[in-house]
Amino acid sequence: MIEYRNLRVALLGGGSVGAQVAALLLEHGDELANRSGAGLELVGVAVRDLDAERTPAIPKHLLTTNAEELILGADIVVELMGGLEPAREYILQAINSGADVITANKALLATHGPELFEAAEQVGAQLYYEAAVGGAIPIIRPLRDSLAGDRVTRILGIVNGTTNFILDRMDVHHDTLEAALATATELGYAEADPTADVGGYDAAQKAAILASLAFHTTVPLEAVHREGITEITAEQVDAARKAGYVVKLLAICERIAIEGRDGEYGVSARVHPALVPVAHPLAAVHGANNAVFVQAEAAGDLMFYGAGAGGRETASAVLGDLVSAARRHVIGGPGIAESTHATIEVLPMSSVRTRYQITLSVIDEPGVLATIASLFSEHGVSVEAVSQSVSDGKNLASPTATLVIVTHEATESSLATTVAALGSNSVVSSVVSVLRVEGV
Numbered sequence: 001m002i003e004y005r006n007l008r009v010a011l012l013g014g015g016s017v018g019a020q021v022a023a024l025l026l027e028h029g030d031e032l033a034n035r036s037g038a039g040l041e042l043v044g045v046a047v048r049d050l051d052a053e054r055t056p057a058i059p060k061h062l063l064t065t066n067a068e069e070l071i072l073g074a075d076i077v078v079e080l081m082g083g084l085e086p087a088r089e090y091i092l093q094a095i096n097s098g099a100d101v102i103t104a105n106k107a108l109l110a111t112h113g114p115e116l117f118e119a120a121e122q123v124g125a126q127l128y129y130e131a132a133v134g135g136a137i138p139i140i141r142p143l144r145d146s147l148a149g150d151r152v153t154r155i156l157g158i159v160n161g162t163t164n165f166i167l168d169r170m171d172v173h174h175d176t177l178e179a180a181l182a183t184a185t186e187l188g189y190a191e192a193d194p195t196a197d198v199g200g201y202d203a204a205q206k207a208a209i210l211a212s213l214a215f216h217t218t219v220p221l222e223a224v225h226r227e228g229i230t231e232i233t234a235e236q237v238d239a240a241r242k243a244g245y246v247v248k249l250l251a252i253c254e255r256i257a258i259e260g261r262d263g264e265y266g267v268s269a270r271v272h273p274a275l276v277p278v279a280h281p282l283a284a285v286h287g288a289n290n291a292v293f294v295q296a297e298a299a300g301d302l303m304f305y306g307a308g309a310g311g312r313e314t315a316s317a318v319l320g321d322l323v324s325a326a327r328r329h330v331i332g333g334p335g336i337a338e339s340t341h342a343t344i345e346v347l348p349m350s351s352v353r354t355r356y357q358i359t360l361s362v363i364d365e366p367g368v369l370a371t372i373a374s375l376f377s378e379h380g381v382s383v384e385a386v387s388q389s390v391s392d393g394k395n396l397a398s399p400t401a402t403l404v405i406v407t408h409e410a411t412e413s414s415l416a417t418t419v420a421a422l423g424s425n426s427v428v429s430s431v432v433s434v435l436r437v438e439g440v
């Protein structure tokens with residue numbers, strides 16, 4: 001039997017993820033010690049309510065409400081409380097007392113990442129955050145280490161398990177958004193405040209983290225364009241399916257050429273619902289799974305897929321970080337600096353180019369199609385396909401028809417002016433919906 005040196009592990013949070021981390025750490029301690037070269041001793045779990053029921057149960061003697069005391073003397077601090085404060089304060093306390101830190105807190109990293117990385121660099125500590133994006137999927141390490149020698153050009157993915165679960169339920173089981181969210185919450189996928197999921201905030205935080213890492217810069221959270229799924233209706237999901245698409249909440253981070261500045265590039269990051277063709281691999285991502293496509297100049301296309309949320313699944317990524325942190329303690333040496341010091345221009349949403357599907361309710365009379373087509377062309381947006389459904393016959397005095405128009409790639413700004421012109425034209429009764437089309 002090998003005698004290992006013990007590392008003291010303090011866990012902050014014993015909720016969906018924290019309780020699973022504690023259980024796995026206690027169950028698999030010997031195996032983890034063999035892989036790390038050090039024993040991992042769980043010295044305590046900080047929570048708010050000592051009497052709350054936990055699944056799986058955490059031994060009572062490990063629970064404490066005194067996080068600050070727990071951090072003192074820990075070699076590794078695992079932050080799984082969520083939220084900005086006091087998580088930020090505790091992480092800084094841990095770093096400054098010489099501990100390595102593991103966190104799954106994307107909200108904190110997207111908001112205060114530079115401050116935390118800087119603090120860690122100052123004292124030679126390491127901040128690990130594999131679980132912050134994509135749950136169980138290894139995506140942070142591949143971007144930070146495996147692809148460090150390549151140039152990433154695009155990331156396209158589903159990075160929020162809750163919204164994917166909801167949209168999938170709406171599509172496959174015809175659940176309402178509210179019913180599907182209640183199930184996602186029960187299953188431990190949703191954030192403490194699920195507005196973070198359905199409003200696209202959680203995905204935007206993950207997009208900021210991925211873009212910063214992939215493009216070796218700092219992409220502030222405020223620079224990520226964000227739209228959630230709260231406006232997506234059952235009718236849109238059904239209509240999309242009939243037209244050969246699935247609605248997904250996507251995060252897209254791109255390195256794009258800056259118009260009018262030869263040879264110069266900027267980056268953009270956006271989160272919004274989009275239509276994905278049914279044949280695209282992202283359309284087959286069901287439940288709370290996530291999938292991230294990474295395009296890099298030399299590597300080409302890579303796809304990362306798996307459980308994007310869930311306590312036990314996410315705990316797997318946290319334990320991977322724990323083993324890495326323990327190995328670093330055994331081997332010694334400085335931490336890996338986050339290479340986000342370069343400043344690359346973050347481009348506004350108006351400069352993004354993509355395709356769109358616009359659904360219009362129009363007056364059903366001769367010449368309307370020609371008027372609509374000329375409005376698109378006047379604003380520099382090229383139409384790829386048009387389909388028209390017959391008048392509903394409800395109002396015979398002024399019959400209407402539904403036009404579904406799919407465009408070629410256009411900039412957001414030209415699409416916006418086109419939609420404004422359509423909305424104010426007398427042949428258009430209403431602009432029913434505008435959705436971006438991705439993954440074509």
Ligand SMILES: NC(=O)C1=CN([C@@H]2O[C@H](COP(=O)(O)OP(=O)(O)OC[C@H]3O[C@@H](n4cnc5c(N)ncnc54)[C@H](OP(=O)(O)O)[C@@H]3O)[C@@H](O)[C@H]2O)C=CC1
Pocket residue numbers: 012013014015016017018046047048049050052065067079080081082083085086104105106107131132135188189190191192308309310311314
């Ligand atoms: N759930 C998931 O699928 C995933 C979650 N994450 C991230 O992991 C982190 C944890 O998520 P999750 O486990 O779902 O969250 P939970 O809300 O289930 O758990 C939070 C835990 O932190 C404790 N806590 C909160 N505030 C304090 C405080 N001020 N002092 C002491 N303890 C505190 C709570 O104590 P008490 O139980 O007593 O209330 C609870 O045990 C979050 O950052 C989340 O974004 C990342 C990937 C996936």
Ligand SMILES: N[C@@H](CC=O)C(=O)O
Pocket residue numbers: 132134135159160161162163189190191197202308309310
């Ligand atoms: N609420 C998040 C949890 C994981 O990050 C999600 O649904 O993806």
